[in-house]
Amino acid sequence: MEIKVVKDILGANEQIAQKNRQLFDSNHVLAVNLMSSPGAGKTSLILETIKRLKGKTRVGVVEGDISSSLDAEAIGKEGVPVVQINTGGECHLDANMTSTALGSVPLKDVDLLLIENVGNLVCPAEFALGEHKKILISSTPEGDDKPFKYPLMFHEADVVLINKIDLLPYLKFNTDAFSRAIKGINQKVEIFPISCTTGEGIEKWVSWLLTQMSRRQS
Amino acid sequence: MHELAITQSMLDLVLEQAEKAEAKSVGKINLVIGGMTGVVGDCVQFYFGFLSKGTSAEGAALSFKVIPTTAKCRDCDKHFELKEFDWTCPYCQSNNMEIVAGKELFVESIEVE
Ligand SMILES: Nc1nc2c(ncn2[C@@H]2O[C@H](COP(=O)(O)OP(=O)(O)OP(=O)(O)O)[C@@H](O)[C@H]2O)c(=O)[nH]1
Ligand SMILES: [Mg+2]
Ligand SMILES: [Zn+2]
Numbered sequence: 001m002e003i004k005v006v007k008d009i010l011g012a013n014e015q016i017a018q019k020n021r022q023l024f025d026s027n028h029v030l031a032v033n034l035m036s037s038p039g040a041g042k043t044s045l046i047l048e049t050i051k052r053l054k055g056k057t058r059v060g061v062v063e064g065d066i067s068s069s070l071d072a073e074a075i076g077k078e079g080v081p082v083v084q085i086n087t088g089g090e091c092h093l094d095a096n097m098t099s100t101a102l103g104s105v106p107l108k109d110v111d112l113l114l115i116e117n118v119g120n121l122v123c124p125a126e127f128a129l130g131e132h133k134k135i136l137i138s139s140t141p142e143g144d145d146k147p148f149k150y151p152l153m154f155h156e157a158d159v160v161l162i163n164k165i166d167l168l169p170y171l172k173f174n175t176d177a178f179s180r181a182i183k184g185i186n187q188k189v190e191i192f193p194i195s196c197t198t199g200e201g202i203e204k205w206v207s208w209l210l211t212q213m214s215r216r217q218s
Numbered sequence: 219m220h221e222l223a224i225t226q227s228m229l230d231l232v233l234e235q236a237e238k239a240e241a242k243s244v245g246k247i248n249l250v251i252g253g254m255t256g257v258v259g260d261c262v263q264f265y266f267g268f269l270s271k272g273t274s275a276e277g278a279a280l281s282f283k284v285i286p287t288t289a290k291c292r293d294c295d296k297h298f299e300l301k302e303f304d305w306t307c308p309y310c311q312s313n314n315m316e317i318v319a320g321k322e323l324f325v326e327s328i329e330v331e
Contacts, residue, residue, distance in 0.1 A: 001239070001241075001329070001330055001331070002327050002328070002329050002330075003235060003236075003239050003241075003327060003328050003329075003330060004326075004327050005231070005232075005235050005324075005325040005326060005327050005328055006324060006325070006326055006327075007231055007235075007324055007325055008323065008324045009224055009227050009228045009231060009249075009323050009324055009325060010224070010227055010323060011227075011231070012227055012230065012231070013227065090222075090223065091220055092220055092223070094223065122220065122256045123220030123223075126220055126224070126255065126323070127220075127223075145303070147305075148302060148303045148305070150256075151254055151287065151300070151317075151320075152254045152255060152256065152321065155254070155317055155321075180313055181305055181313070183313075184305050184313035184314055184315060185289070185300075185305060185315060185316075185317055187314075187316075
């Protein structure tokens with residue numbers, strides 16, 4: 001006997017993600033999911049963002065890592081609440097892991113939750129966490145062909161940050177062609193070139209975040 | 219790499235449906251997978267082998283229907299398959315397109331006894 005199913009394989013994850021989203025909304029938290037390949041600059045960006053928002057916004061951080069807690073320690077030094085998720089070898093965060101971590105985040109005292117996903121451009125694209133915005137960090141040394149290799153990630157992103165632009169003089173990276181390819185398949189995307197090392201462009205990213213937060217509060 | 223989590227979710231969904239139908243065993247699972255998901259059928263097959271052991275879906279055959287990543291040109295409205303390293307419309311060379319297929323990841327049907 002054949003039974004018609006036609007159900008999303010990740011439907012269960014989607015349901016938990018929606019619960020997380022409700023939790024964010026009821027606490028007036030803007031949640032963003034930061035995704036990139038390993039070493040593209042997720043932790044550096046979180047540190048830069050925290051520094052610039054000090055006194056303006058209460059930031060909380062969820063750190064997804066396959067095993068270590070180095071990134072969480074670096075962020076904890078900045079004096080913001082940080083919760084570490086060890087995925088135990090899984091290559092992405094999922095809604096359930098996030099839900100568990102949220103139990104330890106003082107959401108009432110947080111306006112902006114930065115979630116550092118596991119460094120990987122394939123898997124995190126599939127798993128919603130309940131975030132309001134998906135942020136993709138693509139760094140210049142990785143090359144300008146990344147959209148073609150990881151189309152789903154670039155298609156889903158609300159923001160693409162081109163990090164490490166301080167290295168552009170040493171690389172063959174065509175920023176225009178890169179941006180054109182992404183915008184061709186993703187009309188909603190905003191693209192900001194940044195450097196976490198020199199601080200160039202970070203101001204624009206931070207003001208985008210502040211705009212998103214004020215839109216949610218009004 | 220995410221095939222392990224995806225296979226587990228797929229199996230959970232299949233077992234739930236089989237139980238609802240009061241089926242004794244699942245003989246076949248028909249899956250639909252979009253080209254954009256990067257899900258590798260062989261990996262799913264591999265994980266399914268050990269995850270399904272001892273369940274009513276043990277030994278079930280997996281069938282994969284792969285949907286090519288398809289775009290619709292925003293300028294000339296024509297549909298085409300997205301090529302790997304060239305995102306231009308083959309009809310009018312436009313770069314503006316909408317992805318209309320390729321993100322699928324679902325269980326279409328199961329065959330049970
Ligand atoms: N030149 C340059 N280096 C950078 C920049 N941003 C980050 N880095 C360096 O890149 C390396 C990786 O940065 P992280 O912030 O740890 O990257 P990540 O994405 O958090 O890495 P994982 O968590 O391991 O996936 C570090 O050595 C940073 O100092 C930048 O804008 N320019
Ligand atoms: Mg990091
Ligand atoms: Zn066209």
